[in-house]
Amino acid sequence: MMDYDDARGERPRLLVVANRLPVSAKRTGENSWSLEMSPGGLVSGLLGITSQFDTKWVGWPGVDVHDEIEKNALTESLAEMKCIPVFLNGVFDQYYNGYCNGILWPILHHMGLPQEDQHDTNQTFETQYDAYKKANRMFLDVIIDNYEEGDIVWCHDYHLMFLPQYLKEYNNKIKVGWFLHSPFPSSEVYKTLPSRSELLSAILAADLLGFHTYDFARHFLSTCTRILGVEGTHEGVVYQGRVTRVAVFPIGIDPDRFIRTCKLPEVTQQMNELQEKFAGKKVILGVDRLDMIKGIPQKYLAFEKFLEENPYWRDKVVLVQIAVPTRNDVPEYRKLKSQVHGLVGRINGRFGSVSSLPIHHLDCSVDFNYLCAIYAIADVMLVTSLRDGMNLVSYEFVACQEAKKGVLVLSEFAGAGQSLGVGALIVNPWDVTEVSSAIKEALNMPAEERETRHRSNFQYVCTHSAEKWGLDFMSELNGIIPESEMQMRKIPLQLPEQDVIQQYSQSNNRLIILGFFGTLAEPMNSGTKEMDLKLNPELKGTLKALCNDPKTTVVVLSRSGKNILNKNFGESNIWLAAENGMFEKQTTGEWVTNMPQNVNLDWVDGVKNVFKYFTDRTPRSYFEASETSLVWNYEYADVEFGRAQARDLLQYLWAGPISNASVDVVRGNHSVEVHAIGETKGAAIGRILGEIVHRKSMTTPIDFVFCSGYFLEKDEDIYTFFESKILSSKSPNGLDLKKENYFSAAIGQARTKARYVIDSAHGVVDLLHKLAVVADTTMTDSFSDSEIYEPRDANANENSKRWINSVRRRKVEIGDTGQIGM
Numbered sequence: 001m002m003d004y005d006d007a008r009g010e011r012p013r014l015l016v017v018a019n020r021l022p023v024s025a026k027r028t029g030e031n032s033w034s035l036e037m038s039p040g041g042l043v044s045g046l047l048g049i050t051s052q053f054d055t056k057w058v059g060w061p062g063v064d065v066h067d068e069i070e071k072n073a074l075t076e077s078l079a080e081m082k083c084i085p086v087f088l089n090g091v092f093d094q095y096y097n098g099y100c101n102g103i104l105w106p107i108l109h110h111m112g113l114p115q116e117d118q119h120d121t122n123q124t125f126e127t128q129y130d131a132y133k134k135a136n137r138m139f140l141d142v143i144i145d146n147y148e149e150g151d152i153v154w155c156h157d158y159h160l161m162f163l164p165q166y167l168k169e170y171n172n173k174i175k176v177g178w179f180l181h182s183p184f185p186s187s188e189v190y191k192t193l194p195s196r197s198e199l200l201s202a203i204l205a206a207d208l209l210g211f212h213t214y215d216f217a218r219h220f221l222s223t224c225t226r227i228l229g230v231e232g233t234h235e236g237v238v239y240q241g242r243v244t245r246v247a248v249f250p251i252g253i254d255p256d257r258f259i260r261t262c263k264l265p266e267v268t269q270q271m272n273e274l275q276e277k278f279a280g281k282k283v284i285l286g287v288d289r290l291d292m293i294k295g296i297p298q299k300y301l302a303f304e305k306f307l308e309e310n311p312y313w314r315d316k317v318v319l320v321q322i323a324v325p326t327r328n329d330v331p332e333y334r335k336l337k338s339q340v341h342g343l344v345g346r347i348n349g350r351f352g353s354v355s356s357l358p359i360h361h362l363d364c365s366v367d368f369n370y371l372c373a374i375y376a377i378a379d380v381m382l383v384t385s386l387r388d389g390m391n392l393v394s395y396e397f398v399a400c401q402e403a404k405k406g407v408l409v410l411s412e413f414a415g416a417g418q419s420l421g422v423g424a425l426i427v428n429p430w431d432v433t434e435v436s437s438a439i440k441e442a443l444n445m446p447a448e449e450r451e452t453r454h455r456s457n458f459q460y461v462c463t464h465s466a467e468k469w470g471l472d473f474m475s476e477l478n479g480i481i482p483e484s485e486m487q488m489r490k491i492p493l494q495l496p497e498q499d500v501i502q503q504y505s506q507s508n509n510r511l512i513i514l515g516f517f518g519t520l521a522e523p524m525n526s527g528t529k530e531m532d533l534k535l536n537p538e539l540k541g542t543l544k545a546l547c548n549d550p551k552t553t554v555v556v557l558s559r560s561g562k563n564i565l566n567k568n569f570g571e572s573n574i575w576l577a578a579e580n581g582m583f584e585k586q587t588t589g590e591w592v593t594n595m596p597q598n599v600n601l602d603w604v605d606g607v608k609n610v611f612k613y614f615t616d617r618t619p620r621s622y623f624e625a626s627e628t629s630l631v632w633n634y635e636y637a638d639v640e641f642g643r644a645q646a647r648d649l650l651q652y653l654w655a656g657p658i659s660n661a662s663v664d665v666v667r668g669n670h671s672v673e674v675h676a677i678g679e680t681k682g683a684a685i686g687r688i689l690g691e692i693v694h695r696k697s698m699t700t701p702i703d704f705v706f707c708s709g710y711f712l713e714k715d716e717d718i719y720t721f722f723e724s725k726i727l728s729s730k731s732p733n734g735l736d737l738k739k740e741n742y743f744s745a746a747i748g749q750a751r752t753k754a755r756y757v758i759d760s761a762h763g764v765v766d767l768l769h770k771l772a773v774v775a776d777t778t779m780t781d782s783f784s785d786s787e788i789y790e791p792r793d794a795n796a797n798e799n800s801k802r803w804i805n806s807v808r809r810r811k812v813e814i815g816d817t818g819q820i821g822m
């Protein structure tokens with residue numbers, strides 16, 4: 001955790017940006033306002049971090065104000081509380097009631113999009129979406145007006161999903177964090193959102209994204225994979241050349257505030273009054289905003305069932321439900337209110353009497369002291385959220401229960417279900433029978449068990465406070481920025497193709513090192529099987545031309561076996577390294593083995609069986625097997641399923657065929673590779689280089705190296721091998737390499753040890769075509785001046801054909817025989 005130097009007044013400046021300010025304004029007269037604490041867990045949680053930072057809040061003040069004088073008056077009142085208002089006049093209804101709470105909120109809580117009148121819904125959707133973006137821009141404008149260099153900006157919640165993008169577009173150096181207080185749904189639900197990609201890309205502009213639970217973070221990562229096609233790693237999401245860190249930060253409360261409040265005389269007085277009022281009865285408590293995600297109807301149905309089945313308890317228990325009014329302007333919420341009132345009437349009618357009602361339903365919020373008092377006297381807290389980001393009410397109840405040690409009945413669908421699962425009775429709120437039984441169990445629970453359960457919850461709530469949550473997030477954000485900047489700096493440049501061509505044309509002894517899979521091989525399709533790895537047909541002529549140039553040596557380094565390389569490169573005068581260098585040969589010669597003596601390959605058949613098993617059960621996966629290595633690849637399978645299968649496959653392997661074998665297991669992006677210990681591509685290239693120098697009896701040092709492939713991270717030593725050979729003067733090892741004539745280029749990797757990147761294998765194919773032309777022209781110059789060159793390969797792609805022809809024409813025009821001046 002970070003240590004901030006309060007004594008020197010060096011608290012970092014933090015702009016907390018949330019839809020709602022911690023206080024909401026109410027007009028009390030002309031130009032005068034009263035400020036009240038805003039409801040909801042977001043505000044409660046964030047209050048815990050204000051002491052650690054020089055914090056200012058940016059948010060909606062809770063009212064529409066049109067008059068400039070009034071705006072100024074309110075702005076001044078809010079400034080005293082370090083709050084900066086964003087007046088959302090004109091867009092608020094469409095943005096907040098419409099897009100935020102009518103569209104995003106139900107999607108995030110697994111409830112799906114509204115389905116009434118599709119045509120109207122589509123029309124309003126567009127307007128609401130526009131208002132949402134406009135509102136996010138209004139937040140941006142206020143931030144810009146108040147931003148000072150070095151400020152950290154922490155954006156909160158689903159209301160502000162565009163803000164990270166807007167902030168970074170304004171100033172890429174601002175540290176931006178974004179935290180989601182609600183759940184993040186499964187990709188199957190999120191996918192239905194019409195603006196799904198834009199919203200995802202917009203939040204990925206942040207440096208750090210936080211979620212309450214692993215489930216939500218996992219859903220988010222797999223949604224990014226499925227919708228944007230990006231890979232989620234343990235570090236986060238690599239998107240558009242930068243890494244966005246994704247991490248889990250479960251929010252907490254300020255437990256001391258509750259513990260202290262419960263000891264205040266006025267609060268103990270309220271407790272006494274409540275106890276007197278409910279004397280002889282057990283109190284079950286519910287505290288929720290009247291929101292459909294809180295499962296209040298389900299709670300009432302379960303309570304009704306409990307009363308039905310347990311007549312003994314009918315006059316000995318009362319359910320007090322504080323239903324805090326919320327989002328009254330959203331139609332769904334108004335409907336919920338009447339539904340809930342109907343249920344209360346029915347149950348009280350069925351089980352109540354003149355002197356007692358089983359349900360006390362309050363449509364209001366209560367003040368903080370009263371809330372603590374009622375938390376403290378309750379015997380059972382009943383939380384039946386159908387989905388809930390965290391549910392701080394359950395933490396608050398625990399914090400107030402040191403004396404009573406009541407029982408928490410908690411929905412498994414609240415984030416809190418993951419943290420308080422040991423102490424609480426966890427229920428599925430949709431299962432009224434289960435909730436009814438849990439009520440009974442809670443009411444009958446022996447004191448000793450209540451004590452044990454409470455202790456475990458209390459310990460958690462006290463150690464996982466809102467302050468810790470805020471500091472953890474900020475600490476991560478601060479740590480991550482330099483790293484992500486570093487990563488941005490480390491991101492290699494695009495291969496400078498023209499420099500490669502120029503250096504190639506000027507050099508006298510060139511070495512081209514290429515991978516096979518994902519580089520020279522034709523893209524696989526779903527039907528591809530083990531032996532089908534084939535040289536891209538576009539490259540046949542090109543490779544031949546390169547290999548036939550006496551100034552050029554081509555090496556193909558592959559994890560594939562000897563047979564596959566023989567089949568594909570048998571006709572070229574080329575150096576081959578099969579199985580990552582276990583076997584080597586020049587096409588004209590015999591394969592030489594580098595396999596250590598006594599290497600044990602007993603594991604191969606067992607691994608093959610496991611790979612076969614998983615290939616059969618994972619559509620569009622396939623495996624390659626060679627003498628010393630096997631690779632199972634799920635690149636073309638459903639990525640999520642493939643990943644899950646890969647996990648299972650590894651368990652099978654470790655438990656069986658490789659438990660005692662001398663093998664390396666490498667997890668690639670979409671593959672699992674098992675190979676005999678002993679070879680790396682870097683070591684192989686070192687040996688081959690020695691051979692080349694020796695066999696060719698070289699007199700001219702190698703003065704051009706191009707090395708490119710779709711290599712696994714562990715094989716990237718192939719790129720670093722040459723780095724140590726780059727000298728200012730000619731080196732004794734037959735190399736004359738400088739940074740100008742050494743080109744290492746990884747295909748499609750955001751992070752690599754190579755100097756450069758190429759977006760796809762097409763880039764390599766294209767470049768090789770061009771180099772082949774240079775090889776041809778420098779070798780023979782056998783075209784007549786009037787001849788327009790036709791690439792020898794009819795399949796060469798259009799760009800390279802065009803390029804080649806333009807070079808030919810220029811060559812004709814300027815009579816250039818040896819060099820191509822680019």
Ligand SMILES: O=P(O)(O)OC[C@H]1O[C@H](O[C@H]2O[C@H](CO)[C@@H](O)[C@H](O)[C@H]2O)[C@H](O)[C@@H](O)[C@@H]1O
Pocket residue numbers: 019020039040041042043045157181182251326327388389390391392
């Ligand atoms: O501002 P409102 O529209 O009135 O709604 C109140 C808040 O509701 C949501 O709270 C969430 O945040 C809590 C703390 O992280 C979490 O415990 C709870 O599960 C969530 O529902 C909403 O996310 C906030 O933005 C609202 O302010």
Ligand SMILES: O=c1ccn([C@@H]2O[C@H](COP(=O)(O)OP(=O)(O)O)[C@@H](O)[C@H]2O)c(=O)[nH]1
Pocket residue numbers: 038039040041042044287288289322324364365366367371390391392393394396
């Ligand atoms: O009359 C009330 C009752 C409760 N709360 C607070 O509202 C928050 C509810 O947070 P929770 O995470 O449980 O759910 P949310 O309402 O944010 O979805 C808690 O901090 C409660 O103390 C409130 O402000 N007024």
